[in-house]
Amino acid sequence: MQLANLNFFWILLLPALLLALSLVLESIKRNRLRAFIDSNLLNNVLRGPSPSSYAPTLRASLSLLIGLLLALSVLRPQWGFSWVKGVKSGVDIIVAVDVSQSMLSNDLKPNRLELARREIVDLMSVLRGDRIGLVAFAGTAFIETPLTLDYNTFRMFIDEIDPSLIPIQGTNIEAAISKSTEAFGDVESATGKAKRDRALILITDGEDFEGNFSQAAKTAKENDIKIYIIGVGTTTGGPIPTDRGLKRDKSGNVIITKLNEDALKNLAKETGAVYVSSISSSSDTNLIYNLGIKKDLKDRKLEEENSKKWNEYFQLPLLLALILLILQRTLELGVLSNLRGRSKSESNATNRSPNNKDPLKIQALGIAALLLIPFLAEQARAETQSALKKAYDAFGAGEFETAASHFDRAIEERADSLSYLGKGSSHYRMGDFKEASTAFLEAAKLTNDAGQQANALYNAGNALTQLGEYQEAIKVYEEALKVKGGGEG
Template identity: 40%
Template sequence: MKWGSPELLPWLLLLVPAWWLVLKLARRREGLLRQLADSAAWPVLVPDRSVRNIRRRTLAWLVAFSIALAALARPQWGFRWEEVRRRGLDIIVVLDTSRSMLAQDLKPSRLQQAKWGIRDLVNKLRADRIGFVAFAGSSFLQCPLTIDYAAFLMSLDDVHVGTIAKGGTAIEQALRTAIDGFEEKTDADRAIVLITDGEDHEGNPLSLLGELKSKGIRVYALGIGTLEGELLPPANGTAGSFFKDRQGNVVKSTLREDVLQRLAIETDGIYVRSAAGDSGLDRIFAQGIAALRRDERESRMAKKHEDRFPWFLSAALLLLALECALSPRRVPAREEGQ
């Protein structure tokens, strides 16, 4: 036997104190009667009282309560085969892993804030395929499109600043890698979730707008960082110092939104700016990705276990009906002979 709601099974432990309490009250009632009169006098004082029926009523109520409580956990046995259809779309997350993502204008860092947001996004997906491109001065398809969300999250955990050896930020190349990661033939919508601070050191991402539109790929851009910007920590992590360029000047990274906004707007996507404690990916999913068209990915036969809790509830109701039918009073002998 299986349980459809096993998390409710601990509630069955309530049966122990329930039985104890009911039986204790029954014994207390008998004790009070003994204090009023000797048990030998009961047939005279209460001639129609049926001790057997009283005990039967108590037992019926206790068993009914126990069965009803067990029914809450949805007991199951037996099964049937049922066709399950899965519908989904394709999403590729494009994540900036350049040095500027170490900036701490979003705590603990821009990159960590983005990774937390991606995890929240994955938790909302149902049968959607998701892939992952990491980029800095070059890009790499870290995880091809998959419905294995655990494998995707493992790939995400492995990414850090320095995963891409080539420094800088090349958004155009990253988008090209993402476009190439999609399958050509699909009836579902396709989406790129671009997460970056917008600093771009080579190429022109807007040159890909025509191809993105023709292939029906929407760009959902998340600007990560603040407009005020933040000085970058050093590569060696020395406290109290900052990263400097070749001329010895400290480097300050700021959020640049113009290109990201155009990419999103012109592909019918959404641009969102992240904030402290809010990566913005929840808004991107709720306002954009959730409404996209999905196609049927696969159809398979699944084993569906049969719920038997109605049987338990029926048995409990019958016992309660029996408890009501049993009179605590003994039926007079003259009535039994009729």
């Protein structure tokens, strides 16, 4: 079971607060009248002369229960779901990430591995119907995440890639390519679906090459796998930080790890791959995706169960609330009082009273307003989702200005972290790094998810770097690292 409108959870407090307020007001009224009216007559004055007035405790209990049931209906309880099949088209992409210790070097801020993570997250922001998988490699390789359309699950595994995953150090390109080819093949045979064009993105610093990558690349080519290589690091290099300080060789000298760009270029040439040298931004994978993968490979349709449709049960608490409301109004408006012999003169006197107010109308208006909340919320959510869909579609088509406009509309309807992330990404692609940094920083403020907040801060740091505001960028990167590390300095 789940509650669809969990963001309205506070509404459960309203019935109790309103009941408490009414009791306080009644107590104040009673204390004021006690000074002028005999205590034996006080209850009759407050309740009115009609014998139909039922026990205050029962009245309060019914009101509270009705309010809670109405609040529960607003929260839209759901349980049980069915899978909704959707037809998606795209290619299969495996990202193979070097997790050797040299990837911890901070010659690129915050470090090579963090930049690699940002490259992957940036790639995910433009995927549309493409399956994606993750392979981690160092001295050997293994499949971290098989090919999937579940981007949210895949996103969680990105944060897990770390040098501690593989104790065997090195940069075994052969193992990375072989394991990635295996990952493509496993899904192919398991699903029995039509073959889709496939791309392998290698992210590595190229240091300490191992293995016969020529044979592995040949195997990949035979399986129609297009290889793209992203070199991470600088040719000047940097030290490798460890828990005990900087990593040193046997002679006690600080080890300087450098991007082995020549070897990566030779690998690209030998395997027919595309090579891109990474910079301190996360736009490389976006460039490879839009100008490489989408240009060189063909989308294929794939039918897959990719979304859940939950069964709605808000009608049940709503029906119970209406039944209790009818019972309450029956007790208050005289059905029982007629059975108990209420006099006609009392009724006429009550109706002629200028101070008489119809409580049924007042309560009905209140209930109507309460019941409108879920429908207004659903309408607002639908409008926001429509704007977001248009924004993502425009973004995927490379129409970044249009995407930014739709993200702005989504923010007007409901300002959340994802909308600001989309806005920032759109402005980043347009080269408007000032607006991008502002949007990314706002996205970081609007989420409690540490991973998402760190990603937003990294993006903001990248945008500030592009603006040349290096000191501000360093502060943002440091804040991102604190968030990532759970607030540690």
